[in-house]
Amino acid sequence: MIPACRLADLPRGEAFRLDIDPPVSVFHTDDGEVFAIDDTCTHQDASLADGWLEGCEVECPLHASKFDLRTGAVDAPPAKLPVRTHEVVVEDGMIYVRVSTDAPNLPPCVASRLAGGPA
């Protein structure tokens, strides 16, 4: 498990980006729930932590794709592939993330950059 941040330091409606590879975002919803998903939109290279959080849904800051924080499912295009979700554990006021072992759905430009190809 990777420590992210203290729950008290993450106000409701805000997100914290864990700078691992690929990055993961932790969201604290207005209802007080905490979720972790891959930070990179599956459509194009954008940070979902910069996005618009509403209920259990985050909207990509660039092209308005929407993802369900609970399942990672796409709620609105242009994205077509879900983001990975990660298990969140809060212990002694600290938020921890257990990163999924599934393969991430990275957008084409990021996937090719990680593979060493042209961006």
Add this chain to the structure above:
Amino acid sequence: MRTVAVVGASLAGLSAARSLRGQGYDGRLVVIGDELHRPYDRPPLSKEFLAGTLGEADLVLETDDEDLGAEWLLGARAVGLDARERAVRLADGREVRADGVVIATGAAARTLPGSEGLAGVHTLRTLDDARALRGELARGGRLVVIGGGFIGAEVASTARALGLDVTVVEAAPTPLAGPLGETMGALVSALHADHGVRLLCGVGVKGLGGETRVDAVLLEDGRTIPADIVVVGVGARPCVEWLAGSGVDLDNGVKCGADGRTSLAGVVAVGDCANWYDPRSGLHRRVEHWTGARERPDAAIATLLAGGAVEPGVPRPPYFWSDQYGTKIQFAGHAAGADSVTIEEGAAEDRNVLAVYRRSGRPVAVLGMNQPRLFTRLRKQLAA
């Protein structure tokens, strides 16, 4: 309601079909599209698709396992709406009878009178347009873009990155002054010169040179700009000719209430062809943005299914984005009517700004250049 016809098979039409199913409509659903293609995403046509970094499969809007249970009539152009018979007439003589009609016929690129039939002259609206232009840009040469709006600027940016020699001609003194205001229009348009693209403003186009293929753009001040390829990016007009005489009120597109209802019961309009009433400003506004085509069908379908018996909510302020020369440009709200605009983060000379437009001290719009995080926060405040 037993049959709903969605006329238009692009983002607004697809979103309407999704909203219908999402809101529990389980009757017959017919989607009519004049292009042969399944719904595809248009924004990349002037950017990644034109540059060759995205292929056609990447543009498909539907997901692999999506099944809306719809009948798709593609390559079928609607030519009339018979309100009494509740029928959509198609160009091939067929008729689709429906209890509910969603008008989502979009807009078409305006052309330059007299440019018809001249090779090398392009507009960019459809996938077929983008295929044709992409093929020509790949050969290189001198490109002249007529119109310094968003499509023109994005084509210029893409072509420049492909190595073409690019000139943008804009009739107004400042490009993008309509959507962004003078100050920010000038700032965003400065990206052209930053990247070696010539921008000629305040001069109209008199005509095009060339016999069978374009070889120059002739300006009203007498100058001649040599060109191998010309892109005409002078806006779009709503595709509503087919509704003439139908009883649907037309005024800069289909005149709609704040929830997409038209003057005819059982008929709603969404997307670029729809001139929705905006309760925030008290004006009708025809919004040609991707996000409007994506989001507004939800409200229009709720109205359609409820027979008009729902109270329209206030839609989110319009939002659009543009990518030019590696700069992410984002805008939300309405610049028209603002009495001040201030840069609150970043610096104009770095082409990295967050600018807030205000009217009597109240924020009415926000512009971001490479500021996605702060932009989203301000956009959210604007909607509150």
